Amino acid sequence: MSVSTAAADQTLCAPLPVLGRDVTVPLVTGGEVTYAALDYAASAPALQRVWDDVAAYAPYYGSVHRGAGYLSQLSTDLFENARRTVAEFLDCRGDDQVVFTRSTTDSLNLLAATLPADCQVFVFETEHHASLLPWKDARVTYLDAPRTPQEAVTALARALGARDPHGPALVCVTGASNVTGELWPVRELAAAAHAHGARIVLDAAQLAPHHPVSVRDLDVDWVAFSGHKLYAPFGSGVLAGRADWLREAEPYLAGGGASRKVTRRVDGGVDVEWHESAARHEAGSPNVIGAYSIASACKALTEAGFDTLVAREERLIGAVRAGLAEVPEVRVLSLFGDDAPRVGVISFVVEGWNSSHFAAALSAEYGVGVRDGLFCAHPLLRTLLGSDPQTQGECGAPEAAPGEKSLNAIRVSFGAGTPDEHVERFVRAVKELVRDGAKWNYRTEDGRCVPAV
Numbered sequence: 239m240s241v242s243t244a245a246a247d248q249t250l251c252a253p254l255p256v257l258g259r260d261v262t263v264p265l266v267t268g269g270e271v272t273y274a275a276l277d278y279a280a281s282a283p284a285l286q287r288v289w290d291d292v293a294a295y296a297p298y299y300g301s302v303h304r305g306a307g308y309l310s311q312l313s314t315d316l317f318e319n320a321r322r323t324v325a326e327f328l329d330c331r332g333d334d335q336v337v338f339t340r341s342t343t344d345s346l347n348l349l350a351a352t353l354p355a356d357c358q359v360f361v362f363e364t365e366h367h368a369s370l371l372p373w374k375d376a377r378v379t380y381l382d383a384p385r386t387p388q389e390a391v392t393a394l395a396r397a398l399g400a401r402d403p404h405g406p407a408l409v410c411v412t413g414a415s416n417v418t419g420e421l422w423p424v425r426e427l428a429a430a431a432h433a434h435g436a437r438i439v440l441d442a443a444q445l446a447p448h449h450p451v452s453v454r455d456l457d458v459d460w461v462a463f464s465g466h467k468l469y470a471p472f473g474s475g476v477l478a479g480r481a482d483w484l485r486e487a488e489p490y491l492a493g494g495g496a497s498r499k500v501t502r503r504v505d506g507g508v509d510v511e512w513h514e515s516a517a518r519h520e521a522g523s524p525n526v527i528g529a530y531s532i533a534s535a536c537k538a539l540t541e542a543g544f545d546t547l548v549a550r551e552e553r554l555i556g557a558v559r560a561g562l563a564e565v566p567e568v569r570v571l572s573l574f575g576d577d578a579p580r581v582g583v584i585s586f587v588v589e590g591w592n593s594s595h596f597a598a599a600l601s602a603e604y605g606v607g608v609r610d611g612l613f614c615a616h617p618l619l620r621t622l623l624g625s626d627p628q629t630q631g632e633c634g635a636p637e638a639a640p641g642e643k644s645l646n647a648i649r650v651s652f653g654a655g656t657p658d659e660h661v662e663r664f665v666r667a668v669k670e671l672v673r674d675g676a677k678w679n680y681r682t683e684d685g686r687c688v689p690a691v
Contacts, residue, residue, distance in 0.1 A: 251550050254542060256283040256469065256655030263605050266678045266689045271605035274660035278467070279416050279583045279651035280609055282447060284531070285469040291534040292471070292527055302526055303495065303517075317526050320533035321516065327536035328461055328478050329452035335485075336478045337516045338529045342443040343368040345462035345477035346410070348519055349439055350375065352487035357406040360397055360436070362390065363617040364417075364573065369410050369441045370617070376408075383621045386574055387423040391430055398434035407436035413445030417615050417622070417649070419555075419583030420574050421445070428457045439479070443467050447653055448551060448581035450544045453479065465532040469539070469654065474528025485514045493521035539654070547654050551582050554652055554661050558584055561665030567591075567672050571622040571647060582656070585613070585649040587623070588672060593646045594687040599676040602689045604667040606660070609649040619647060 262270040275283055295316065300309030302317050321336045330336065339345045350372035353359070359373040362381045370380075379397055384390035394409065401407060409431040414421050424440055431438040439460040442451050446463040453461055460479030466472045489496040489512055496518050499511040512518050539547065559576075562568045567589040572578065588596050597610035612619045625645055650664060679690040 251546075251553075253550075253657050254469075254538070254547075254654045255286040257286060257289055258283050259655065259657070265605060266602040274604075274606045274663050276650045276652050276656070276660060276664055277607050277609045278447070278653045278656070279419075279444060279613075279649060281466045281472070282469050282653055283655055284471050285535060285538050285655070287538045288470050288531050288534040292531050295527070295530060299526075302524055304523075313526055317524060317529055320529040323533035323536055324476055324478065327451075327540060328476075329450075329454050330478055331454060333481060334453065334479050335481045335516045336476060337484065337519050338524060338532075339462075339475040339477055340473060340525075341368075341466070341475040342441060342462045342464040343372075343475075345475050346439070346441065347372045348477055348490045349408075349460060349462070349483075351490050352483045353408065354406045354483065354486075357408060358401055359408050359410060360394060361410045363621065364415065365410065365412055365615070365618075366416050366441065366443070367614045367616070368443070369412060370615075373410075383573060383618060387426070387578075391423055391426045394427055395430040395434065398430065398436055401434070403435055407431075407434070409436050409438040410441065411438065412441045412443075413451065414448065414581045414583070415573070415615075415618070416444050416583060417585050417613050417618055417647075418572050418574075419444070419580035419585075419651070420572065420578045421449075421580060424456050424458065432457070437480070444581060444583060447539075449548060465528060465535065468532060468535045470531035470535045471528070474525055474532050476532065481514075484516075484519060488512075489521060490519040491521035495524070496521035542654065551653065554656060554658070555580065555582055555584070557658075557661055558650065558652075558665060562586060562668065565669055565672050568668065571619075573622070582652040583649065584651070585622075585647045587647050588668075591672075592687070593648045594682075595676070595680055596671065597648050598680055598687040598689070599671055599678070600664070600667055602680075603671075603677055604663060606664050606667055608664075609651070611646045613647075613649055620645070623647065 258275060261273045263273045264270050298309050298312050300313040302314050325336050339348055346368055353376050358377045360379045360381060361370060364383045381393050381397060384393055411427050412422055413424055428438045437459040440458040442461050442463040445451055447468045451461060460477060462477050465474035496512055497510050498513045501509050503509055562570055569587050571585045587593060593610045597608050600606040600608055623645060652661065680687050681690045
């Protein structure tokens, strides 16, 4: 290989610049180290490109849809152009709507509020709570965790076949698990749903940052995702898809922006005519910077090229899995098996270790930030850990001292901004902790395992 070719390959495989890449943190053993942020599945660092775009817009901040001045018009155009950018990123159909929300959770709760009367919802127990819990006003069928992608399709088709075929139905499914990282057979599940007269919403919170998501190709009715997992700042999300249920439902929030016309009646009451566009569910002054940051992230990922991003991430996944496989005490959690395609999300437990203790030691002694707990996917973790369905657990670390067995796991997650060194340090740290033990003493404080002072 020539020097120029090697240099080109190095550039091609370089991580995307993100905020915080040079932040240093103290170690309990002394000194400092560059922080290895390996908790992308919770919140990915913002891309530098996104932050720069937001900073460039900030001086032109103005009201949206409500002013005749130049800055107001500029902000309105920016907001609506962001909507079009997201629609292109998701390959939406021509009549789909893109609604800006606060997060994936907000998006799915919005959709839940638009369900027709007597709608039946089908959801696997493997879902994140954002997908599992919003359907309180519907008839919900919870499906057991499948052990293969085909089993998931078969189980859904069987459940849908047993329902009343004349009523409305909705299937909610993740694109990539926030626990195992495994990709779900979305296209096949959508086909099963439509074959039985049901609609389907895709929770793409973990999928969209790692793989291209095409509403047309996957043939889903809606897709939801969060900006803070897509390398944008906190506080923004998207629900995109079919307009009819959104248009026919009462506004998610009542207020300015959602209303087209408000008049007083003779009897003293108020009549309201609501918008039929996405504005119907965007009452109040919108999060313009949030919408713009999502659009900027969509452009950045598209321009970087998902083929390149996926290839690099698969190399990192291989390195992590190979490193963990060399430690007999480590058990990686999986539904579909070692050969299942996945994104950069890997959860595991370590024999003889409380997961909170292990995660605390990774942070305090190596500057590696991971997640421990049940990852807001309690039923799935209980299934993967083989625990009783009624066993108590929390999204964060449970009350368990170092060394005690607990119902929680460790999750390492990474993406387009992860340097190779962070992954290498993580693997080395796991091996050293298992072999040599922690160098420091730890205690439980307010439910968290922390270094003893």
